[in-house]
Amino acid sequence: MDKVRRILVHVCKDGAAPQRAQFVQSLTGHFSDSGDDQVEVSCSLERNQFILQRGDGGRGFPLKRPAFCPIKHLSLSEVAAIPLDVQQRGVDVGVAILLQSANQRVLLTRRAKELRIFPNVWVPPGGHVELDETLLDAGLRELKEETGLNLEPKEVSPKVLGLWESVYPPMLSRGLPQRHHIVVYMLLHSPHSHLQLQASLSPSPAEVSACLWADRQLVRAVVSAVDGEESEVEVDHLQSSVSVSLVSVDGALTDSSLPLSVFVSRAPSSGPDVERVSTGTKFALELWLKSLETS
Numbered sequence: 001m002d003k004v005r006r007i008l009v010h011v012c013k014d015g016a017a018p019q020r021a022q023f024v025q026s027l028t029g030h031f032s033d034s035g036d037d038q039v040e041v042s043c044s045l046e047r048n049q050f051i052l053q054r055g056d057g058g059r060g061f062p063l064k065r066p067a068f069c070p071i072k073h074l075s076l077s078e079v080a081a082i083p084l085d086v087q088q089r090g091v092d093v094g095v096a097i098l099l100q101s102a103n104q105r106v107l108l109t110r111r112a113k114e115l116r117i118f119p120n121v122w123v124p125p126g127g128h129v130e131l132d133e134t135l136l137d138a139g140l141r142e143l144k145e146e147t148g149l150n151l152e153p154k155e156v157s158p159k160v161l162g163l164w165e166s167v168y169p170p171m172l173s174r175g176l177p178q179r180h181h182i183v184v185y186m187l188l189h190s191p192h193s194h195l196q197l198q199a200s201l202s203p204s205p206a207e208v209s210a211c212l213w214a215d216r217q218l219v220r221a222v223v224s225a226v227d228g229e230e231s232e233v234e235v236d237h238l239q240s241s242v243s244v245s246l247v248s249v250d251g252a253l254t255d256s257s258l259p260l261s262v263f264v265s266r267a268p269s270s271g272p273d274v275e276r277v278s279t280g281t282k283f284a285l286e287l288w289l290k291s292l293e294t295s
Helices: 076-081 135-147 194-198 216-224 279-294
Strands: 008-012 038-046 049-054 061-064 092-100 106-111 126-128 159-168 179-189 208-214 241-247 253-259
Touching (some): 106 279, 135 179, 159 279
Parallel strands (some): 008 049, 092 179
């Protein structure tokens, strides 16, 4: 385990000095007085520590976990069964980029099926924050590494939408936690249309197997398929297939389509996972829709 190269989450509560968050500690629960699955926090990146503290008067960001968050439901015996090297990892920090085109579409990518964490799941581009990076630096680096899009900080108008407490596997029914992250979802506004951006796409096949530009109508359907619930999915006026770009082993893009059902699939409570939009991504996309309403 590399203890030096990773940025870890630290928590600060009631004016106390920041303390490194424990792997088996629910950070959403840490800041909730009533067991809520969403709280307001503020965050900062200081001396290679990502510091979370309680939000101050509406100036913070939503931090959310799913109702089925494995860390939330761990029993003492399950905690004891987690290997010591995993328990000692702490909580990692990632940043995910919601890249909004000038014509209000957002870029989603399908993680390569060979990846160890969340393979074949649709997410925005993103990854770990490295030493001495800002959140924006990390997001732009990951965006370039995964998609080939090289954007300058001065042209993207960055805005943090919210934070997601991510655990893998995402449910205890699929095994004990192996990874625990706080993912910062950052919205970037590009001055270019999705077609202009598409022309510059050059995804890394080791990380990305497909990509698409989702419009508001598709996004509304995606977020209506709430994981862990059985609410009705809003697919009115949508076609039965969604246009995507498949990424070949040599990085070439091919126009294709996938059934709409892929994007409105819910995380299964048991058995193998399915191709779907990640639960955290649905949270971020819902915040994106709200940002459009207030802009």
